[in-house]
Amino acid sequence: MAFEIPQTEFDRRIAAVQAELARRDLDALIVFGHDSESHNIRYLADYWPAFESAGVLVPVEGTPMLLIGPESLTYARSRTRLPEIRQLIAYRESSEPEYPGVKLPTFADVFDEVSGGKGIKRLGMAASAITSVPVYLGIQEAMAGGEIVKADDLLIGMRMEKSEVEIAAIREAFRVAALAIKAILEEMKPGMTELQVVGIAQREIYAHGGEYEGHPLYVLSGEHSSHAIGRPMHRVLEKGQVVQLSIGAKVAGYTSSIGRCVALGQVPADVRKLLEVALDAEKKTMELIKAGVSAGWISQQVAEYVASRGMADKLLYGPCHGIGLMECEHPWMETSSTYLLKPNMTFQIDSFLHTDTYGARFEDGVRVTETGVEEFPTYRREVITL
Secondary structure, rough: OOOOOOOOHHHHHHHHHHHHHEEEEEEEEEEEEEEOEHHHHHHHHOOOOOOOOOOEEEEOOOOEEEOOOOOOOHHHHHHHHEEEEEEEEHOOOOOOOOOOOOOOOHHHHHHHHOOOOOOOOOEEEEEOOOOOOOHHHHHHHHOOOOEEEOOOHHHHHHEEEEEEHHHHHHHHHHHHHHHHHHHHHHOOOOOOEEEHHHHHHHHHHHHOOOOOOHHHHHEEHHHHHHOOOOOOOOOOOOOOOEEEEEEEEOOOEOOOOOEEEOOOOOOOOHHHHHHHHHHHHHHHHHHHHOOOOEEEHHHHOOOHHHOOOOOHHEEOOEEEEOOOOOOEEEEEEEEOOOOOOOOOOOEEEEEEEOOOOOOEEEEEEEOOOOOOEEOOOOOOOOEOOO
């Protein structure tokens, strides 16, 4: 049986959004998403756009509405948790097909509908960083005389502390990712390409209950291991190289990622040291995390530890970021962070050190507890030599 988030969880989320809208004196919240950044849409509606984009419109009172493009109606009916769906031209594919003769509602129409004819005077907007221009212009036109209020923090705040069912989904996503890592380590060898190794991971993710990869999978070899962000290529693995693996699965919308560094045979001493320091920095981070501790203090301690090992200039960013419906989501953990950790925050420890020609990354997921962390994956947290 596939893991599924129950309907009661979505009902609870909508109720929480409406309570916050009332507190902020907002008439409604509108949220945007597309196929690669569907997190807020999935959080409220469990809808995952394909080709077209989508939105969720939540009024301060009454029934929320899923907003989709002209072609997604039967698909949306088959999977959304929201009872009302409306099609708008602004959510069509980016190639902008014309649909001559098709009559669809406007933003003004749906705003009028969800407000019971009273209109929306103050509209909160979330996902502002990715909202498309056609959607924004349509909203702006409908809100003439009203106010659009940036409200990204509304959902960010709700999503930072995970419910029991969210944590269960993340655990399952990490279980699947660990099986994919295990298969890679059993099968990967010099002569294969980076993309062939990705294929091993994809096979295992789908075989064991994943609905998709959790993020673009990293199999980055040799000098590509220095990439903080990258994509695998038709690059042949060679003896003596380091391979950076970052493998994640998506389960019920929730994401995992396990990062391991693999040496294909013996590597130079300086490379080996970088791998060992990155791994030790990850372990140090895990030792420091618990509820009530300052995120900024943890980041500073880890930075000082890396510096004490002679590698301050190899550190690109802080030791952690949130993980949930996105592999990389709020909150970030940096030396500039001022918040305190709370129980059931979930983090991706991301220990990454690099030079211009090689790099080291170890990643694991944790849940914050009162006394420390619950570690999601534990498979071969070591410097691996094949």
